Amino acid sequence: MSSDAVAITGFVALFVLMLLRVPVGVAMGLVGVCGFGYLAGFQPALKIVAQSPIRTATDAGFGVIPMFLLMGALASTSGMSRELFRAANTFLGHLRGGLGIATIAACGGFAAICGSSVATAATFSAVAYPEMRRYNYPQSFATGVIAAGGTLGIMIPPSVVLAVYGIITQQDIGKLFVAGIVPGLVAVGMYMATISLIGWAKPGFLPAGPRSSWRERLAAVREIWAVALLFIFVIGGLYGGLFTATEAAGMGAGGAYVIAILRKKLDRKQLLTCLVDSVRTTASVFTILMGALIFGYFLTITQTPQKVTEFLTGLGLGTYGVLLVIMLMYLLLGCVMDAMAMIILTIPIVFPVIVALGFDPIWFGVIIVMTVELGLIHPPVGMNVFVIKSVVKDVKISTIFLGVIPFVVTDILRLGVLIAFPILATWLPSKM
Amino acid sequence: AQAQDKPVQLKLSHWVPPTHPLQKAMEDWADSVKKASNGTITSTIFPSQQLGKAFDHYDMARDGIADLTYINPGYQPGRFPVIAAGELPFLMSNAKGGSVAIDEWYRKYAAKEMKDVKFCLAFVHDPGSLHSRKKVVVPADVRGMKIRPAHATMAELVTQLGGTNVQSSAPEVRDILEKGVADAVSFPWGSILLFGIDKVTKYHIDVPLYATTFTFVFNKTRYDQMSAAQKKVIDDHCTSEWAGRIAGPWSDFEHDGIQKLKNDPNHEVYPLTPDQVAQWRKVTEPLQATWAANVRKAGLDPEATMAEFRAALAKHRAAY
Amino acid sequence: MNRGRVDRFIDGIEVTAACFLAVVTALTFVSVFLRYFFNWTIPDTYDFSALLLGILVFWGIAVANYRGDHITVDLVWSVAGRRGKRALDILAALVTLVVMLTFTWMVGTKVVSVRADNVLTYDLRLPVWMFYLVAWAGLAASMVLLTVRTLRLVFRPDLVDTRVHVTPLE
Ligand code: NA
Ligand code: NA
Numbered sequence: 001m002s003s004d005a006v007a008i009t010g011f012v013a014l015f016v017l018m019l020l021r022v023p024v025g026v027a028m029g030l031v032g033v034c035g036f037g038y039l040a041g042f043q044p045a046l047k048i049v050a051q052s053p054i055r056t057a058t059d060a061g062f063g064v065i066p067m068f069l070l071m072g073a074l075a076s077t078s079g080m081s082r083e084l085f086r087a088a089n090t091f092l093g094h095l096r097g098g099l100g101i102a103t104i105a106a107c108g109g110f111a112a113i114c115g116s117s118v119a120t121a122a123t124f125s126a127v128a129y130p131e132m133r134r135y136n137y138p139q140s141f142a143t144g145v146i147a148a149g150g151t152l153g154i155m156i157p158p159s160v161v162l163a164v165y166g167i168i169t170q171q172d173i174g175k176l177f178v179a180g181i182v183p184g185l186v187a188v189g190m191y192m193a194t195i196s197l198i199g200w201a202k203p204g205f206l207p208a209g210p211r212s213s214w215r216e217r218l219a220a221v222r223e224i225w226a227v228a229l230l231f232i233f234v235i236g237g238l239y240g241g242l243f244t245a246t247e248a249a250g251m252g253a254g255g256a257y258v259i260a261i262l263r264k265k266l267d268r269k270q271l272l273t274c275l276v277d278s279v280r281t282t283a284s285v286f287t288i289l290m291g292a293l294i295f296g297y298f299l300t301i302t303q304t305p306q307k308v309t310e311f312l313t314g315l316g317l318g319t320y321g322v323l324l325v326i327m328l329m330y331l332l333l334g335c336v337m338d339a340m341a342m343i344i345l346t347i348p349i350v351f352p353v354i355v356a357l358g359f360d361p362i363w364f365g366v367i368i369v370m371t372v373e374l375g376l377i378h379p380p381v382g383m384n385v386f387v388i389k390s391v392v393k394d395v396k397i398s399t400i401f402l403g404v405i406p407f408v409v410t411d412i413l414r415l416g417v418l419i420a421f422p423i424l425a426t427w428l429p430s431k432m
Numbered sequence: 433a434q435a436q437d438k439p440v441q442l443k444l445s446h447w448v449p450p451t452h453p454l455q456k457a458m459e460d461w462a463d464s465v466k467k468a469s470n471g472t473i474t475s476t477i478f479p480s481q482q483l484g485k486a487f488d489h490y491d492m493a494r495d496g497i498a499d500l501t502y503i504n505p506g507y508q509p510g511r512f513p514v515i516a517a518g519e520l521p522f523l524m525s526n527a528k529g530g531s532v533a534i535d536e537w538y539r540k541y542a543a544k545e546m547k548d549v550k551f552c553l554a555f556v557h558d559p560g561s562l563h564s565r566k567k568v569v570v571p572a573d574v575r576g577m578k579i580r581p582a583h584a585t586m587a588e589l590v591t592q593l594g595g596t597n598v599q600s601s602a603p604e605v606r607d608i609l610e611k612g613v614a615d616a617v618s619f620p621w622g623s624i625l626l627f628g629i630d631k632v633t634k635y636h637i638d639v640p641l642y643a644t645t646f647t648f649v650f651n652k653t654r655y656d657q658m659s660a661a662q663k664k665v666i667d668d669h670c671t672s673e674w675a676g677r678i679a680g681p682w683s684d685f686e687h688d689g690i691q692k693l694k695n696d697p698n699h700e701v702y703p704l705t706p707d708q709v710a711q712w713r714k715v716t717e718p719l720q721a722t723w724a725a726n727v728r729k730a731g732l733d734p735e736a737t738m739a740e741f742r743a744a745l746a747k748h749r750a751a752y
Numbered sequence: 753m754n755r756g757r758v759d760r761f762i763d764g765i766e767v768t769a770a771c772f773l774a775v776v777t778a779l780t781f782v783s784v785f786l787r788y789f790f791n792w793t794i795p796d797t798y799d800f801s802a803l804l805l806g807i808l809v810f811w812g813i814a815v816a817n818y819r820g821d822h823i824t825v826d827l828v829w830s831v832a833g834r835r836g837k838r839a840l841d842i843l844a845a846l847v848t849l850v851v852m853l854t855f856t857w858m859v860g861t862k863v864v865s866v867r868a869d870n871v872l873t874y875d876l877r878l879p880v881w882m883f884y885l886v887a888w889a890g891l892a893a894s895m896v897l898l899t900v901r902t903l904r905l906v907f908r909p910d911l912v913d914t915r916v917h918v919t920p921l922e
Contacts, residue, residue: 021829021844023822026851040443040496047495048484050858054884055485058806060798063780066773066808172607241611243784250780275770282773283812284821297497300482301443338823380827510872576791587874596793597874612787
């Protein structure tokens with residue numbers, strides 16, 4: 001078999017194994033070893049198994065992943081999400097669809113300390129959904145808002161997805177994080193506008209709450225100073241060059257812990273739960289990372305990335321034509337695959353294409369996150385939707401997907417905006 | 433080589449970017465091998481850690497993950513004690529003679545120290561120096577500083593002078609200096625510009641403070657499988673002469689960096705007075721002792737080994 | 753092994769891995785303060801954080817193996833019938849077991865070779881193989897558990913939870 005045929009066979013085998021529900025990382029590792037072994041000998045292939053995973057696991061730069069996860073877990077457990085929601089509600093609750101708008105604002109605030117989209121969605125399913133139901137918001141709308149708001153978790157820094165992208169493509173994680181700030185704020189603005197538009201277009205569909213007094217507002221703001229401080233500390237430190245991404249993660253997690261302890265919002269048992277959850281999530285991310293690296297060595301010796309680059313750039317579709325093809329591929333993959341697995345699997349192949357086309361790697365990181373965000377909420381597989389379903393038991397999956405539709409439209413619009421105006425993502429990091 | 437020799441495809445692996453002079457050197461090596469073997473030995477070069485991490489390149493050649501790899505033995509403290517002689521400060525004045533010298537000298541020790549692979553050749557880069565954010569003149573200035581060492585021997589010097597070591601791969605050095613994770617880096621000169629470290633450092637000591645050793649090593653099984661004629665081609669490309677050829681262009685590249693930084697008004701490149709050099713020499717003496725102890729542990733006579741090395745350096749006009 | 757004992761064992765692994773995460777975080781946190789306020793770095797901070805991260809990841813993988821935390825594509829599984837689900841579960845578990853056993857075996861050989869090669873940390877010159885060994889111990893322990901899980905899946909499926917677990921990844 002030619003190395004091309006081996007590469008194609010490898011991809012087919014990988015997809016078959018994944019469809020048979022073999023864990024994604026395990027499938028990638030297995031196919032990688034077999035492919036490498038077939039082409040270069042099985043003894044060397046097994047030696048890769050001895051060497052590569054432990055080298056990956058002991059790469060100090062990867063410390064960002066568990067520590068940013070821990071930061072989010074601590075912030076959520078110590079009640080920061082609830083306080084954010086309450087504060088946002090005192091300012092925005094009186095608007096039409098005010099609780100929804102407040103949910104988006106609070107998701108945005110929480111995203112500033114939590115690097116995970118699914119964790120953001122899970123947190124607000126517990127915090128905001130009961131409130132919205134109490135004020136007779138429709139089920140589909142309430143869950144749709146939370147699913148969309150949750151996606152802010154990976155756009156607004158810190159972001160586990162951007163960190164993994166940075167690690168794989170060797171881009172500066174700090175710059176990637178800072179690049180997400182403006183697009184994240186644009187997302188918050190567009191989601192809020194979408195809710196207002198829904199409220200205006202369908203009178204009586206969304207209620208408005210009572211207006212809060214300034215005294216209440218000030219009291220609520222006093223509650224969230226800690227979150228604001230932590231965000232400014234972590235992202236400011238990263239922006240200002242005070243510490244590396246790994247250190248920022250450590251400072252963030254440590255800071256969240258200190259704040260929770262000072263405010264007596266965390267007992268030992270909760271701390272342990274946060275740590276255990278972060279470790280378990282870290283392990284599943286690393287399993288895919290390790291598998292993907294082994295699969296990557298197999299692809300490297302078949303020279304697939306170079307060939308794909310040559311193929312795509314030789315199609316004569318033009319720069320944006322190829323970009324469109326890539327994004328469509330992501331949307332398709334997003335129908336069946338988990339976002340993290342998707343990124344880790346495809347970036348080694350797609351990234352060289354993007355670089356060859358002359359796109360900015362930092363900008364593309366933001367674009368990838370937005371595409372993946374879409375995958376988190378669009379059917380049939382939408383991780384955020386599933387997570388909401390697992391917290392809110394009495395709602396049908398189809399109801400959530402219905403509620404998500406307006407936000408999917410908004411997301412696609414926003415993607416267009418970011419492609420038309422890359423400066424939205426590249427300006428802030430260029431000032432670092 | 434004969435025409436009936438079985439075609440062999442080699443995987444050559446290194447861990448620096450394809451813009452680095454080493455890429456060109458490896459291409460030249462591969463082209464020459466191809467020509468000498470009448471096209472029966474062809475190679476593909478995998479740069480930028482595509483086949484494995486920098487630290488693993490020795491193991492990769494040993495295990496057959498790649499066939500020929502470029503390694504920095506000093507990345508793994510304790511593993512290759514003998515060749516560490518090439519890392520000792522103030523021993524070597526230039527890389528061209530130094531490379532031929534270290535290759536000639538190390539060949540017989542490689543048979544034992546790098547016994548899991550077929551040793552191909554050894555070389556050094558043009559002597560590097562200390563590049564920092566705040567001015568360092570005498571060894572005492574290092575106390576309390578955080579330094580990214582080039583290899584294990586420099587790391588030991590840093591510890592001994594009361595500094596601490598910060599590790600990072602070459603591409604990350606700029607980042608850690610920018611963020612104050614490190615205050616200084618021991619680095620060769622041209623690479624300061626290649627990796628953008630000139631943007632984050634200001635002070636550079638103009639002395640050949642240290643060198644770094646490198647080797648090319650070859651997978652044994654792959655070598656054994658070749659025909660006698662093909663083996664000869666590989667042998668002919670694993671010589672002291674080739675060590676000098678590999679090191680040459682890179683050495684020029686690094687050496688040119690000194691003048692470039694001197695010409696830049698934002699940088700201060702300063703020589704040391706004989707008295708200051710003496711101070712540095714004095715503090716680096718314990719490194720020789722440590723090296724000797726490690727070599728003795730490996731079952732060799734350090735005095736004789738070092739005397740041979742110095743003789744080789746003198747012979748090729750590379751002694752400091 | 754009865755269920756209670758297995759669960760206590762896996763809880764122990766989980767808590768140990770969690771402690772390693774706490775240590776890595778504390779080390780990072782403290783070292784930043786030491787740097788800015790005392791201009792000092794704990795020797796081998798870099799090696800320690802990296803090696804402890806490796807330990808927590810490998811021990812975490814042990815937990816993930818047993819708890820079924822791994823990311824899977826559930827498309828076919830979710831539409832399959834009861835028997836189809838069971839067949840897929842067993843197949844996936846067997847593949848995972850074989851892959852993980854190979855992985856554990858190969859990492860074991862790595863521990864041995866790193867010891868023979870005398871690889872040391874940068875500042876304190878501590879042997880690296882000891883850290884690798886601790887990481888490997890987590891994998892080895894999980895192999896026992898994964899075998900238990902797979903056997904149960906084949907013979908006592910009532911004891912194993914194979915539902916879709918939603919883990920916050922993105
Ligand atoms: Na975030
Ligand atoms: Na989807």
